[in-house]
Every structure is written in C-alpha cells, then in structure tokens.
Amino acid sequence: MAEAKKGWFDIVKSSYVWKSIFRHEYQDTYRNRVLQVSSNVFLHLHPTKIRRHALRLRFTWCMGGITFLLFLILTVTGVILMFYYRPTGEYAYHDMKYLQFDVPFGMIMRNMHRWGAHAMVIAVWLHMFRVFMTGSYKPPREFNWVIGVNLLVMTLMLSFTGYLLPWDQLSIWAVTVGTNMGRATPLVGHEGPFADFLGVNARYDARALLTAGRLVGAATLLRFYVLHCIFIPIIAAVLMIIHFWRVRKDGGISGPL
Amino acid sequence: MPANKEDGTNPEGHIWRIAPTRRDFVGFLGWGAVLTSIGIGTLAWVRLMYPRVLFEPPSQFKLGKPIEYAPRSVADKWIRAYRFWLVRFDDRFVAVSATCTHLGCTPRYLNTEDKFKCPCHGSGFRGFSSGWKVIATNFEGPAPRPLERYKLTLADDGQIQVEKAIVFRLDKDESEKPGAFLPYA
Amino acid sequence: MADVTTAVAEAPAKPAAKAKSKVAERLSKLVPDKVHTWPYLVRLEMLVGTIVMALITVWSIVVDAPLEEPANPTKTPNPSKAPWYFLGLQEILVYFDPWFAGVILPTFIIVGLMVIPYIDINPKGNGYYCFKDRKFAISVFLFGFLVMWVSLVIIGTFIRGPGWYLFLPGQYWDVHKTVAITNVNFAQKFFGVQDPAWSAGIGAACIFIWLGVLPMVFWKARYKKSEALQKLGMVRYQITAQLFMIMMGTVLKVFLRLGFNVKYIMEWKGMINV
Numbered sequence A: 001m002a003e004a005k006k007g008w009f010d011i012v013k014s015s016y017v018w019k020s021i022f023r024h025e026y027q028d029t030y031r032n033r034v035l036q037v038s039s040n041v042f043l044h045l046h047p048t049k050i051r052r053h054a055l056r057l058r059f060t061w062c063m064g065g066i067t068f069l070l071f072l073i074l075t076v077t078g079v080i081l082m083f084y085y086r087p088t089g090e091y092a093y094h095d096m097k098y099l100q101f102d103v104p105f106g107m108i109m110r111n112m113h114r115w116g117a118h119a120m121v122i123a124v125w126l127h128m129f130r131v132f133m134t135g136s137y138k139p140p141r142e143f144n145w146v147i148g149v150n151l152l153v154m155t156l157m158l159s160f161t162g163y164l165l166p167w168d169q170l171s172i173w174a175v176t177v178g179t180n181m182g183r184a185t186p187l188v189g190h191e192g193p194f195a196d197f198l199g200v201n202a203r204y205d206a207r208a209l210l211t212a213g214r215l216v217g218a219a220t221l222l223r224f225y226v227l228h229c230i231f232i233p234i235i236a237a238v239l240m241i242i243h244f245w246r247v248r249k250d251g252g253i254s255g256p257l
Numbered sequence B: 001m002p003a004n005k006e007d008g009t010n011p012e013g014h015i016w017r018i019a020p021t022r023r024d025f026v027g028f029l030g031w032g033a034v035l036t037s038i039g040i041g042t043l044a045w046v047r048l049m050y051p052r053v054l055f056e057p058p059s060q061f062k063l064g065k066p067i068e069y070a071p072r073s074v075a076d077k078w079i080r081a082y083r084f085w086l087v088r089f090d091d092r093f094v095a096v097s098a099t100c101t102h103l104g105c106t107p108r109y110l111n112t113e114d115k116f117k118c119p120c121h122g123s124g125f126r127g128f129s130s131g132w133k134v135i136a137t138n139f140e141g142p143a144p145r146p147l148e149r150y151k152l153t154l155a156d157d158g159q160i161q162v163e164k165a166i167v168f169r170l171d172k173d174e175s176e177k178p179g180a181f182l183p184y185a
Numbered sequence C: 001m002a003d004v005t006t007a008v009a010e011a012p013a014k015p016a017a018k019a020k021s022k023v024a025e026r027l028s029k030l031v032p033d034k035v036h037t038w039p040y041l042v043r044l045e046m047l048v049g050t051i052v053m054a055l056i057t058v059w060s061i062v063v064d065a066p067l068e069e070p071a072n073p074t075k076t077p078n079p080s081k082a083p084w085y086f087l088g089l090q091e092i093l094v095y096f097d098p099w100f101a102g103v104i105l106p107t108f109i110i111v112g113l114m115v116i117p118y119i120d121i122n123p124k125g126n127g128y129y130c131f132k133d134r135k136f137a138i139s140v141f142l143f144g145f146l147v148m149w150v151s152l153v154i155i156g157t158f159i160r161g162p163g164w165y166l167f168l169p170g171q172y173w174d175v176h177k178t179v180a181i182t183n184v185n186f187a188q189k190f191f192g193v194q195d196p197a198w199s200a201g202i203g204a205a206c207i208f209i210w211l212g213v214l215p216m217v218f219w220k221a222r223y224k225k226s227e228a229l230q231k232l233g234m235v236r237y238q239i240t241a242q243l244f245m246i247m248m249g250t251v252l253k254v255f256l257r258l259g260f261n262v263k264y265i266m267e268w269k270g271m272i273n274v
Helices: A008-013 A016-021 A030-038 A063-082 A092-101 A106-133 A142-164 A169-184 A206-211 A218-249 B022-048 C022-030 C037-062 C084-092 C098-119 C135-159 C186-191 C196-222 C227-260
Strands: A049-051 B060-062 B073-075 B084-088 B092-097 B108-110 B115-117 B124-126 B138-140 B149-154 B160-168 C034-036
Touching: A008 A016, A030 C034, A030 C037, A049 C037, A063 A106, A063 A218, A063 C037, A092 A106, A106 A142, A106 C037, A106 C135, A142 A169, A142 A218, A142 C084, A142 C098, A169 A206, A169 C084, A169 C098, A206 A218, B084 B160, B092 B160, C034 C037, C084 C098, C084 C135, C098 C227, C135 C227, C186 C196, C196 C227
Parallel strands: none
Antiparallel strands: A049 C034, B060 B160, B073 B084, B084 B092, B092 B149, B108 B115, B115 B124, B124 B138, B149 B160
C-alpha cells in the first residue's frame, strides 16, 4: 500500500473553513458510513443500519419514496409556474397560453407539473396497495396506515384543486361536477336530505365553502389557488412528517418477523 | 487496489485510482450525466425567467404638430403625462427628461433664472440660453450627470413622436446622435 | 425466511465472527441481516430518483398537457367528466343519488380504509406477501380496489361518452345518442306494489334484511365453529360486516339497475332514495 501523497485537495480538506462545513471525513470506514447518515439533516431520517429486505425493490416497490419524490418535483415546478400564473378570471387562461408559447421552457414545466400530479396519484395508490399486500398496517403500524389514508385524501384534494387552475373548459366543468356532489351532503348541503334542518341554502352550504359562492367563478379560482398552493400542502407536509417519523418509530420498513 | 475489509468497508479505496477500472469510468459517466443535467436545468431555469414577450405599458407617444409649440420655448405641456419638457430651439426640438439624475425626483424649470432646479436636494441644470447642446447639463448640487434626452422623430401624420424607451446621455457625448433632437426650422 | 438472506449486489456478506469490538461482535450476531444505510439504501434511492426524474422529464418533453378552449360557464361539453381519479364516483352517480354516491359512499370508502388495521386482527401476513394466510382480507381488498375502483375509472375514461351512454372503444361518440329506459322502484318491479308508502316500506325492509339480518344469521351460524369470529368479537364483526354488505349492496344495486331497470330500492319523500 503506497503512502497517500499529500495533494492540494488534502490541504484544502485540512483547512479551517473546510472542517467547519464538513464535520467528518469521507473515507469508507465503518464510522464514516454511520456519520454520513446520522450527521446529515436530510438522511438522518433513516436509521444508520437497515434490515436487508428494505433494499428489495420487489418487496417495497419504492412507491412511498417515489410519491415523496414526486411531491418535491411538483413543489419545485409549481413554484416556477407561480412566477407567471395569475389566479384571476381575466388572466388565468391567458397565462397558460403565455407559458405555452412565450416563456422559454414554460411548456415543459407545465407538463412536468401535470404529469407529475397524475403520477403522484397513481404512485400513492400503488403504495397503499403494496402496504396492504404486505400487511404492513398490522400492529404496531395501525395508526400510520390511518395517516396514510389521510395523505391519500390530501393528494386527491391537491390534484382536484389544481385541476381548476388552467381555467379551460375541462377545468371548470370537471370542478362543477366535482363540487356539485357537495350540495347533496345530508344536513349541510342545500340539496341533500334534511337540508331544512339547519337552514342551509345555495349561498351558505357545504358546497359554497369550496366554491366561494353559488357559481364556480373567479372567487372559486382564487380559493382553489390558495388551497392548492398553501393550505393543503402545509397539511400534507405535516402529515408526511408524522408519517415518516412513525415509519421509523414503528421499526422501519416492515418485514418478515 | 486494496480489497474490502471484513465488515465491507474500504478506507483505502479512492475514486481517483491510479488505474481506474471500467466500473469507475461508468461511475464517472453517470455522475457526470447527473451533474450536467442539474447544471442544464439551472441554466434553463434562468432562461425561463426572461419571457420572450413582455406586456408593458406603451412608451411611444404623439405630441401634436411642431407649429403648435412656440419658438424658443421650454414647453411643460407633457410633464404630468409623460415626464419630459419639449424644448424648441431655432432649428430643432429636444425632449429633456424630467427625472433628476441624482435620486429621481422631478425638477422644475425656472424661466426667470434660466435653469432647471430639483426641489429634493437642490441639483441645478443649465437652462434654455445655454443652447441645444448644453441645455440640462448639471452645474450645481449633487446631480452627477446631465438630464437625459428622449428620442424624437416626426411621424407620418406630421406629429412629433417621442420614444421614451430610447435615451441619449450628454455625458456620453450623444447629443448629436440621430434621434437625440428633431431638426425643425 | 428465505427472502431475508438473499444477498443484494455489493452488500457485504454476513460479517464473519471476527469483528471490531466485543459490542460489535455481539451486535452482529444478534442482527446479522442489517446493512449500512449509506451506501446501500441511499444509492438505491438515488438511482430510483434519477430514473423517475428521467422518465418524467422525457414524458413531459414528448407529451403536452391538454388545454381546451377558455372556460365558458354557459356551454357544457358533452360528456362532462370529472378528473379521471374521480370517475369511479361519477360512474356510481349513474346508479345512486348524489347524496349517496357523492357523499355517503366516498365517506364510507375513506372511513372503511382507515378502519382496516383495527378490524384485521389476523396476526399472519405482517411483512411479507402471502395469499393463503389472509384470504378474506386480500380478496375483499382486491375486489374493492380493482373491480370497484380501478375498473370503474377505466370505464369512465374510455367507455362513457356523450350523454354518459356506453360506447365501445373505437365507436363514434354520437352527441345525439339517446336510449329510452323507464326505471321503476324495486317493490314495483318485483312485487307489483305501486303505492309509495308500501313501496318505501318494502324497500326499507329489504335494506334492513341486507344490513341487519344477513350478517347476524351468518354470525349465529358460524360463531361456534370459527375461532376467527370468536377472536374478532361482535363490535369488529359488525363494522366489517356493514362495510362489506354496503360494498356488495352497491354492486347488487348496479346489477338490478342494469339488468332490471330498478330505480331505487327504497324511495322516501325524496330525501332518502337509495
């Protein structure tokens, strides 16, 4: 084994500035492998050692990870789209066309956002499917499954609120069909059973909470925009934090006992 | 190349080996591809932030026919609307910007004292009698350079047309460039 | 346990008896199948992430997202479809009233999903794929997921056309297609009863039998011989049975509508129409 020559990079690595940023070395030793995970703000979600079956894609499908990755992609592309999109009746459709033709790479961003959204819905279903098939909701992971179902609902709500934003015929009528189901809610929908009990009407009922009025109009657009960009993502993020934490606390990826 | 230890680690393994293997090479290609795509993505994002079409308010305005302006006058007719003076000399028009070059306030033209004076910090610029080349040059106060001039042309219908997006600076010796004044006898 | 010991490429073989220290030695004996997260899991995540990014980038460059004409509140397209992931519910709307298909059923679906870990007390099947240890759970879930949800989404996307009529794939979507159907209520269809009060009563009785009586009959018949039922207990059994019967009841009503043109099982004052 030759003596390692002290090159310029080694000098940099032993400098004060470097050592203040990188707290440990990167040689492949047992200690460094552990430190790489435990002293990294993103990676220390993982334990430093995992059971082998957690590596088997045939077992885990990696769908939970893919769902989270798609969430991050959607956040980044969504923020980029926010530079050009205005959620008003006059400008929404215009800004979609603007992104399509006048913004360099605008169409690719829009496409990544839309296909990423569809992919995330499918990925979250596949994740739920896989977790069910491996019985990974059984004790001690029952509550994490409940949080997962809530995340499923949040994903569908994110997709639904985003659907309205292009403000084309597809958007407005899909959302009309979707929100009209709300007016049939028993008690709190003005066309549902027992509507007179609480005195709800077309202006004040469960559906109007979503549509901000009687029609799917400009007010609905703004409300869905805020729901889509801030309100639901914050709830989803909090639920994800709990979900990932519970995976860790419940013993990692479930495997044969 | 030293082999793995019993626990699977390999402290002496470097990515810069004296004799890189084919696996190292493919690894470099892979990482190179990832970093390149991130780099291209970043550049693409920067390009995305400059749209090809801008919707900004218009900067070209018509100002009426030349005979509507008194000879040898500093007209403040367009100060409120477009923020410049239209100055008529014996042989030409000049559009002097009413944005002080110090910190952006709107100066006033003081006819009796033959100068432009900015109320904010007292910058002073030469008045009409200094002639078409020198007018609006800074001579007192904190202003660092003369007031700018806007491009003037004669439209097809005989009206004077100002283009505020195109600017001429005296401190760069642009007072004689075409467009910095409108010849009219 | 065969799966657990499958070697992953490059993951080290099980550590030999000689280890760094006594603690590590004991540890490696206790948990012999653990590997370091870095590099093995992290690089696998990096690989999966890169592949997903590449796929979605290529797809986004090649296929454009749709953008139809600007929103026009006075002009409804025909057909007017909800987003594809809600098409299952829109399909059910054909057979049930909005309050049921749009509110009650989705609520039961979500609540039913959440309740699964609490009613499935079978200890087997925790952490591996197996059908024969969990026949009921997997069959019911597959039915609900694939037959009720996924296939309805597929039908809603490709088979439903203008007027929400059925069109075979490739068939021309005729916007003027009409199909004349008269739907009558259950009691009228099968018992010839036309009086609304009696019809509602018979319908209510059928629902009561379906949800109340049948599960109890099954319970009484199988309780003594079934250890699973005994462990489950009445509360869990009732929750499971109600969810199961509502799901099956939905299927049954769809058949009654398609096969016999039955409008409602029970119709009461325009408020509770099932």
